[in-house]
Amino acid sequence: MRIESPKQLAALRKDLLAKDKQTTKKLMVCCGPGCLANGAGKLVTEFRNTLKKKHIKGISVEILKETGCHGFCEQGPLVVIEPEGIFYTHVKPADVETIIEESLRHDYVIDGLLYTDHRTGERKRTYHDIDFYSKQTRIALRNLGKIDQYSIDDYIMHGGYQSMAKVLTSMTPDSVISEVKTSGLRGRGGAGFPAGKKWESCAKADDWPHYVVCNGDEGDPGAFMDRSIMEGDPHSVIEGMIICAFAVGARNGYIYVREEYPLAVQNLQLAIKQATDYGLIGEKILGTEFSFEIKVNRGAGAFVCGESSALMKSIAGEVGEPRAKYVRSVLKGLHDHPTVLNNVESYANIPVIIDKGGEWFAKIGTPKSTGTKAFSLVGKVRNTGLIEVPMGTTLREIIYDIGGGIQDDRPFKAVQTGGPSGGCLPDDKLDLPVDFDTLTDAYSMMGSGGMIIMDDRTCVVDVAKYFLKFLVDESCGKCTPCREGLYQLHALAQKISDGLGTEDDIVKMEKLSDVIIMGSLCGLGKSGPNPFVSTIRYFRDEYLAHIKDHKCPAGVCTALIRYDIIPEKCDGCMACIFACAVNAITGRKGKVHTINQDICTKCGACMAVCRRHAVEVS
């Protein structure tokens, strides 16, 4: 079916809403990356089969929705029963029968599956009662967990493509741009360049054709905001791109998705097909003179292809290396033509901005960083998951109120924002409001929104080493300071982690970092030394402990630690003996065990299995 006019689109939405009213309950199964990995796929099959077998009045297979990431990945797989919002956690296929009988046929709530607040021990009935959700403001993630990720009808029913219709019929390109400028939306990919300004420069460029590109090459370790949007709400990205294309006068658009996101590619392609069938992409959209097409391009697994110029080269089929941007890509981008490149989350915000107005959006957040920002909360935080908060929310609110604090109530040590080339912020920065400028001033950066929380058992030298290694491998290898400089920086970090470093090495690393920052070609190189620069700024003592005392205070750097069994605590259960892969532990049942330091590889397996906490690291 092709929708020929905005009127038809509105009529379709009305029909869908009427149809939706016939069913009272809805069963939302989270099919986000975390839940899928925990077996949500099996859950969906089980629900579908069981629902088909049962004949319950008013309940059919239709009520089952495979939604995008609901956010609370720690508690997955998640099942939500709407309209109430009853929130079941850690659901297993064995629970399916019970859920259908108890909660769908009747209105009983299964206590055992509810979320328990770790502080009060209270069971929470709906997700509205849970701090993790109640403290969030969702704009870019508005539809995640609410709509079926495979259904364009669901998206239209929730108001999808209305903004596009509004733009195409009642707005001019200039008024769209001015609306986006009013909103103050800054690019969500990391650099935070004002989106409206970017669109304006492209629209004004007198060199045709213009292109619209969406950056879905989210490569930061631990980040999955864009992935969740592309998988769970692909139409919002597409709608945002169409609006952008109308504003800048583009006819072709590309979504560049990284190789590691096959489901995102699949869902985007499905969404594009659905939208094309409806005539929402293609020739003469909604009967207007505007035409636009979108192609999905798959990356080949290179982190650097998230950099704008490398991304455009990759789309054009060349080696994905950045070029110097003395001429900006908004004037000379894809195929050397004016190109607007925005990130997935930026595009997902656009339909809401058009719908509710730029001024509404600008009121959220801080004056210079408007709106909300999605973060993926990972690491040693209790509630790992996907969240969205207004700009200006403090790190403490994010980590403690929404994140629920540190796992096992251990002390907080640092939070790493902005991906590998971002920075680590210590506990005295916890009250910083999270926005583009504040984070930059604190020598970290917003980045795309990965947030890795570390506790006292995380060694910053080890963290710096890890991220430097990541960047050594992921540098494109084109320019010398990045390719060779980061390699040597990593080698020096390794030396310190091995306990062989000197204080001169730190001076050398600082000097080398300056050169890499000053001399590198692209953003990756220019921010490449950040894992070292930010940790040495806030955690110099820990580096010095490695160098002077030959100690790793966090007990991580294997060359500087030893595992010992505390005789008083050991009950001789032999668990560690079986766990040890190199047979370094000796002892008989019921007798105190000992670790042979010559054989021990310091893997920590003994410590992990010991139930009496008799293994200590020093």
Next chain:
Amino acid sequence: MATVNITINGRVVRAEKGEMLLDVIRREGIEIPATCAHKAVEAFGACRLCTVEITKDDWKGWKNYVTSCLYPVEAGLIVFTHSQPVIDLRKTLLDLQLARHPNTPLIQEMAAQYGVNKTSYEELPDADDCILCALCTRVCDTMGFAAISTVGRGHGKKVAPPLDQPPPACVGCLACAQVCPTNFIKFTQAGAHREIWGKAFDMITCTRCGKAVITKEFAENLSANRNIPREYFDVCDDCHRKELAGTMGRIANWNREEVTR
């Protein structure tokens, strides 16, 4: 093109607007190192050695460091090619290069000019001479063959034909080997037989002197794409020149005969 005035090291210099800064600097006789710049190919900006300090009067003391090979000239630019930060940068870059290529004469010489005789970093154990300037791949692209490319990324990046197999698109023109600043790209030439990148080529021999002229593949490509008759390659350059010299001589003699008569 408009001509603009810029200042390099305190001297006012005229330049075309939009031409690359490195060309202007070199035209003015100022020596500035660069390993990846070559007039046969587009500027690339990989070695970063040609970085210079720039500022403008209205920049309020703010300055920037840019690779001159890629920076288009604009009016009022004030350039310093050898300021202390720039020298320090080049020194560290060459130090890093020397760590990767401790035995490469070109890098040794360039580093020595900046006072680096031994690297202060960890030397790469299995060093080779490829400095990844990518001149070879860019020349190959410019020639229109794109037979070789940089492969991989990060510290393990290298230049190679696809899948490390003899490259199907290679015509054996040797442009890559000739442009290589460190002679890393090896080829063999024995009589009418040439080998490069693991691919063997039979060559056309000169019908007059029997010398090898050009690979068959290259000749066919040139005659198909560059509008050169295929027969042209049956005779070597030397013999072409001899023939031309003979013709020129006859013309000269004929003129003289005319005059004396």
